[in-house]
Amino acid sequence: MSFPDPIAVFRTEAAELLEQIEGGLLDLNVDLGNKDQIDAVFRGLHTLKGSGAMFGFDALAAFTHHCETAFDRVRKGEVPATQALVSAVLEAMDHMRTLVETPAGDHDAVSEALLAKLRSAVVMASGAPLATTTTSAPPVTCYTVRFSLPQNAMANGTNPLGLLDELRELGDCRVIADRSAIPTLDALEPTDLYLSWTVELETEEPRSAIDDVFIFVMDEMQLEVSKARPSIEQPKDPDQQESAAGEPLQPAFAATRAVSAATPALVDAKAAKAAENVRVPAERLDELMDRVGELVIAQSRLSQLAGGSGDLQLRAVSEDVERLSGELRDTMMVLRMVPVAQLFGRFRRLVHDLAHETGKSIELVTEGETTEVDKSVIERLADPMVHLVRNSCDHGLEPADERIAAGKPQAGRIFLSARQQAGEVIITIKDDGRGINKERVRAKAEASGLIAANQSLTDQELYQLIFQPGFSTAQEVTNLSGRGVGMDVVKRTIDALRGAINVISRPGEGSEISLAIPLTLAIIDGLLVRVGTGRYVIPLSAVEECLELSVEEDMRSRGRSFISLRDSLVPFIRLRDLFRTGTAPDPFQKVVVISTGAERVGLVVDQIIGDHQTVIKSMSKLHHDVGTFSGATILGDGDVALILDVGHLVAEGQQQEAHLRAAG
Amino acid sequence: MSEAARAIPDTVWEGREEIEVVTFDIAGEVFALQAAAVQEILDLLPETTVPGARAFVGSVINFRGKVIPLADIRLAFGMEATQPTIDSRIIVIELEIDGEPTLTGIRTDKVHEVTTLSRTAGEPPPSVGMRWRPDFIDCLVKRGSDFIIVPNLQAIFSANHAQRQTGSSTT
Numbered sequence: 137m138s139f140p141d142p143i144a145v146f147r148t149e150a151a152e153l154l155e156q157i158e159g160g161l162l163d164l165n166v167d168l169g170n171k172d173q174i175d176a177v178f179r180g181l182h183t184l185k186g187s188g189a190m191f192g193f194d195a196l197a198a199f200t201h202h203c204e205t206a207f208d209r210v211r212k213g214e215v216p217a218t219q220a221l222v223s224a225v226l227e228a229m230d231h232m233r234t235l236v237e238t239p240a241g242d243h244d245a246v247s248e249a250l251l252a253k254l255r256s257a258v259v260m261a262s263g264a265p266l267a268t269t270t271t272s273a274p275p276v277t278c279y280t281v282r283f284s285l286p287q288n289a290m291a292n293g294t295n296p297l298g299l300l301d302e303l304r305e306l307g308d309c310r311v312i313a314d315r316s317a318i319p320t321l322d323a324l325e326p327t328d329l330y331l332s333w334t335v336e337l338e339t340e341e342p343r344s345a346i347d348d349v350f351i352f353v354m355d356e357m358q359l360e361v362s363k364a365r366p367s368i369e370q371p372k373d374p375d376q377q378e379s380a381a382g383e384p385l386q387p388a389f390a391a392t393r394a395v396s397a398a399t400p401a402l403v404d405a406k407a408a409k410a411a412e413n414v415r416v417p418a419e420r421l422d423e424l425m426d427r428v429g430e431l432v433i434a435q436s437r438l439s440q441l442a443g444g445s446g447d448l449q450l451r452a453v454s455e456d457v458e459r460l461s462g463e464l465r466d467t468m469m470v471l472r473m474v475p476v477a478q479l480f481g482r483f484r485r486l487v488h489d490l491a492h493e494t495g496k497s498i499e500l501v502t503e504g505e506t507t508e509v510d511k512s513v514i515e516r517l518a519d520p521m522v523h524l525v526r527n528s529c530d531h532g533l534e535p536a537d538e539r540i541a542a543g544k545p546q547a548g549r550i551f552l553s554a555r556q557q558a559g560e561v562i563i564t565i566k567d568d569g570r571g572i573n574k575e576r577v578r579a580k581a582e583a584s585g586l587i588a589a590n591q592s593l594t595d596q597e598l599y600q601l602i603f604q605p606g607f608s609t610a611q612e613v614t615n616l617s618g619r620g621v622g623m624d625v626v627k628r629t630i631d632a633l634r635g636a637i638n639v640i641s642r643p644g645e646g647s648e649i650s651l652a653i654p655l656t657l658a659i660i661d662g663l664l665v666r667v668g669t670g671r672y673v674i675p676l677s678a679v680e681e682c683l684e685l686s687v688e689e690d691m692r693s694r695g696r697s698f699i700s701l702r703d704s705l706v707p708f709i710r711l712r713d714l715f716r717t718g719t720a721p722d723p724f725q726k727v728v729v730i731s732t733g734a735e736r737v738g739l740v741v742d743q744i745i746g747d748h749q750t751v752i753k754s755m756s757k758l759h760h761d762v763g764t765f766s767g768a769t770i771l772g773d774g775d776v777a778l779i780l781d782v783g784h785l786v787a788e789g790q791q792q793e794a795h796l797r798a799a800g
Numbered sequence: 801m802s803e804a805a806r807a808i809p810d811t812v813w814e815g816r817e818e819i820e821v822v823t824f825d826i827a828g829e830v831f832a833l834q835a836a837a838v839q840e841i842l843d844l845l846p847e848t849t850v851p852g853a854r855a856f857v858g859s860v861i862n863f864r865g866k867v868i869p870l871a872d873i874r875l876a877f878g879m880e881a882t883q884p885t886i887d888s889r890i891i892v893i894e895l896e897i898d899g900e901p902t903l904t905g906i907r908t909d910k911v912h913e914v915t916t917l918s919r920t921a922g923e924p925p926p927s928v929g930m931r932w933r934p935d936f937i938d939c940l941v942k943r944g945s946d947f948i949i950v951p952n953l954q955a956i957f958s959a960n961h962a963q964r965q966t967g968s969s970t971t
Contacts (some may be wrong), residue, residue: 430865670849715851753867757897758857758904758957759850768848768860768867776848776862 146191150236153184154229155481161222161229162484168217177225178207183352184232190293196235199247203228206258215262223492224250224257226485276307276338281346282360284314284332285353291327294353300333302349307339418511421472428461428468429659429751435461436749436772465659472512476554476563477505479514483525487550490529496536496548498529503553509561513653516633517563520626524565524649525550527623532569532647542644544568560635560677561655566648572641577601588798597735599639603627631783634660634675634766636732662750662769662779665728666743668717671777673750673769674739678730678782682744685725697792699727699738707793708738709785714764730782737789739780752779812938812950817919823948824891824908827874827882829932832941832948835914839892839903844884855881861905863892870905876956877932885909895953904957917941917948935959 157180164173181204189197203225209215228250235243281303285296303309311333318330339345346361347354435457442454480502491498509517533539533548540546551566574595581587581601603623630637633653641647654660654677662673663682689699698705708727712719722742729738750769759765766781812834813819821832822841840863847859847870856876857869870890872881887910895904918941925937932949936956940947 426865433865670851717851755850755860755867756869756902756904757900758869758871758902759853759860761854762850762852764852765850770862770865770867774862775846776860776867778848778850778860 143191146187146193147236149187150184150196151233153180154233154236156180157184158226158229158485159481161226162488164217165219165222165488168219168222174207174211174217178204178211179351181207186352188236193235193239195239195243195247196232199228199235199243199251200232202251203232203254206254209258210261215258218257218261221254221257221261224254226488228254276340277343277363279337279339279343279346280360280362281335281337282332283335283350283357285329285357287328287330289353289356290329296329296331296333299349299353300335303335303337303346306341306345306349307337309338310336312336421511425468425472428465429753431461432465432659432749432751433770433772437774440772469510469655469659470508472510473508474511474514475505476507476509476514476561479509479517479521480505480552480554482518483521483550483552486522486525487529490526494529494533496529496533497546498533499547499549501549501551503551504555507554507556507561509554509653510655513561513633513655516629517651517653520629520651521563521565523623523626525552528565528567528569528647532567532571534570538570556655557652560652563651563653564648565651566646568646571643571645571647572599572602572639574598574641574643595641596639599641600637602639603637634677634782660750660752662748663728664745664748664771664777665726665739665741666745667711667715667741668719670715670717671745671771671775672711672741673748673777673779674728674730675750675779675782676747678732680729680731680736682726682728685727685740687723690725701729701736701738706736706738707789708740709789709792710740712740712742730786732783732786735786735790737786739785750779813919813922818916819919820914821917821948821950822891822914823912824889825910825912826908827879830912830946830948831873831908832915832917832950833891833893833906833953837893837895839894841911842890842892842905844888844890857904861890863903863905866903868892868903868905870907871957872907873951873956874907876959877936882909893953895957897957917943917950923947 157177160173160177160180164170164177167173181200185197185200185204188194188200206215206221207225210217210221215221231243231246231250234241234246283299285294289296300309300311303311312335314332314334315330317332318324324330337346343361347359350357350359435454438454439458442451445451483502484500487498487500490496528550529548533550534542536546539548549568551564551568553564553566555562577598578587578593581598581604582589586601586604587593603626627637630651630653635651635653638650638652639647640650654675661676663676663679665672665674683701685699697708697710699708700706706729712721725740725742726744727738727740728744729736731737748769748771752767753769754767755762755765763784764781765778766784767779768776769779771777820835822835822838823830823832825831842863845861845863847861849859850857853859855872857871859870860867861870875881884907889908889911890905891908891911892903892905894901896902897904921942922939923942925932925934925940936952936959938950938952940949942948
């Protein structure tokens with residue numbers, strides 16, 4: 137495998153940093169005085185600036201520098217954090233994203249405009265003209281700074297020269313390097329750092345400014361800062377010197393000492409902690425998943441062989457392998473799981489922006505962020521969820537005055553929740569707005585010919601219409617909802633994930649859209665059935681029940697293809713006819729009732745073989761035109777079985793039903 | 801000159817004078833495929849029919865834990881399928897379909913050998929007098945009194961792909 141492109145690595149890192157900063161800013165927006173968040177944002181900006189410059193993203197580094205400076209002042213308490221300032225930095229962050237993606241473009245004008253906004257936000261926040269703060273020049277103090285970095289510091293990307301430069305920015309410096317640790321030439325490792333430094337610094341800045349220089353290497357280094365005698369050229373007020381040399385410095389100094397003594401242990405602990413998290417490219421995980429899938433297949437062949445032979449030792453080994461491969465599979469699944477928090481995090485910003493754009497005040501409540509889902513599912517869920525949340529904010533929530541008139545709290549609520557439920561994760565997007573206007577949906581559907589006039593539909597069927605391609609309640613389209621994916625794309629993505637959409641809406645109280653998604657995309661529980669001579673897998677999560685198709689029922693149902701199931705008529709599809717098997721049907725055929733959401737369809741099969749751990753293999757592009765199957769799997773005996781696409785079959789069954797209803 | 805250059809696309813020779821190929825029989829004709837593209841030659845495997853798929857790629861096989869389509873070139877040329885014999889083999893090749901490298905099995909009647917074809921013996925397919933569609937053939941290479949056919953798999957697969965996609969909307 138090739139070494140990863142450093143630029144790509146930086147981009148991933150920058151994206152993560154930006155996400156962190158954004159999270160910090162949004163938290164800050166709620167709790168403006170939160171010092172921890174201010175520090176976190178500042179650190180994020182600083183790191184972004186530093187690594188940006190290191191990888192040659194100069195425009196990004198320069199731009200970020202200004203934001204960092206602004207935040208530095210907030211951090212030092214010179215300027216209070218205000219919402220205007222947070223908003224300005226949030227906007228600036230979007231620009232940083234652009235700078236990360238297309239560093240070569242011409243961004244000067246945008247940068248300048250954003251910085252102007254930022255500056256005015258800072259001035260507004262400080263409340264008073266800045267000039268007043270610098271009326272009295274702080275006295276000059278002289279420090280002796282001794283520091284040494286760990287031997288591998290340069291290999292880890294720390295540049296000691298940069299640190300020295302930053303010290304020089306604080307004031308006049310005299311730098312003395314301690315070369316005593318340099319080994320003889322044959323023992324010298326060119327990438328290792330053997331020097332330590334003593335710096336005599338005269339500065340107007342407070343002592344914390346020195347600590348700030350080392351803020352990012354603090355944990356791994358040894359630093360001693362002491363107040364030195366003022367140099368002869370600059371005599372000082374003796375009173376001040378005495379007070380400065382006494383009380384306040386002592387504890388800090390002692391603390392530094394304690395830290396430096398404890399350093400080796402700390403470094404070890406830190407290294408161990410870092411080793412606990414390993415960043416692995418997703419494709420390697422996919423490869424591993426493939427291997428595990430093959431192992432599961434090989435193992436089921438082995439158990440078949442072992443089961444057929446009388447060799448007890450072979451059976452014992454086979455059982456061991458079965459247990460191990462089962463555990464391996466479970467472990468593998470967990471590896472790919474990430475908490476939904478990652479997904480929900482993105483919506484805080486979205487809702488923040490939407491609130492601004494619509495002028496509504498919107499509150500986002502999330503629940504169940506620790507629920508874990510397969511990483512690829514998370515990635516593919518992002519787009520449809522953005523659309524659903526936009527829809528809720530834009531169409532669902534009423535403007536403030538309307539809400540108050542309806543006796544609701546002024547701020548609208550968007551509620552995101554995730555929970556696990558029997559092999560599926562249910563993600564719910566709920567709002568407390570006006571709900572879906574059924575009459576309007578019906579009118580629209582009738583006008584566009586999706587349903588016949590006065591066709592009787594259940595509420596669920598009616599709601600599902602909004603996911604039809606080309607369906608849009610046109611009079612409501614705004615600049616918010618016109619963008620990005622349409623509801624039909626939501627439906628398509630969820631279908632592709634083998635999930636289901638369920639809509640609940642109460643007029644005046646709000647609507648709730650639940651997405652039920654299988655936990656993983658790679659392995660599912662399936663029901664293995666036989667149709668003619670072919671074997672097929674039906675995803676078990678879609679199976680409601682299995683029953684026998686009695687001869688009478690079979691005869692009676694000829695020509696109309698309905699069975700009555702507890703007083704409701706369920707359309708069914710004879711897979712033998714659909715697949716043109718050309719063999720005689722078994723005397724006792726079975727019906728497997730499958731469902732997506734509220735719609736049910738029966739599938740007539742010749743035999744139900746049993747449940748089967750199904751490792752899903754995708755079909756090649758040459759078979760993409762065959763809608764009946766969503767994939768294939770390899771059975772214990774090495775044969776290939778096709779996996780039925782439940783959504784497709786249900787749609788087909790419903791069509792058949794509609795057809796027959798229209799005819800009858 | 802320009803005629804010949806058009807008819808023998810350089811995708812076969814890629815500037816080389818000689819290429820290594822695997823030769824095999826389909827319906828009494830000798831075909832050749834670049835050896836480098838061939839992944840493996842397999843004995844016949846149990847096939848799984850894909851109901852509703854085109855006859856040309858009517859089934860899938862299990863190739864080392866991967867599910868790959870099995871194509872019958874005969875059907876692409878509009879000929880009848882035949883029963884497999886003891887000599888029948890599957891050649892697994894990697895092919896680009898819609899920009900995605902795809903492993904595909906090809907049914908053959910018999911696989912001969914790995915041999916070298918030289919560019920000088922190559923000829924463009926004649927536009928008349930062939931029972932194969934000329935645009936499905938890259939070139940003919942003379943050997944002894946016979947010709948070896950170098951098929952244009954890209955054209956065969958993409959034509960069948962496109963044909964089905966336009967055809968499926970009418971069914």
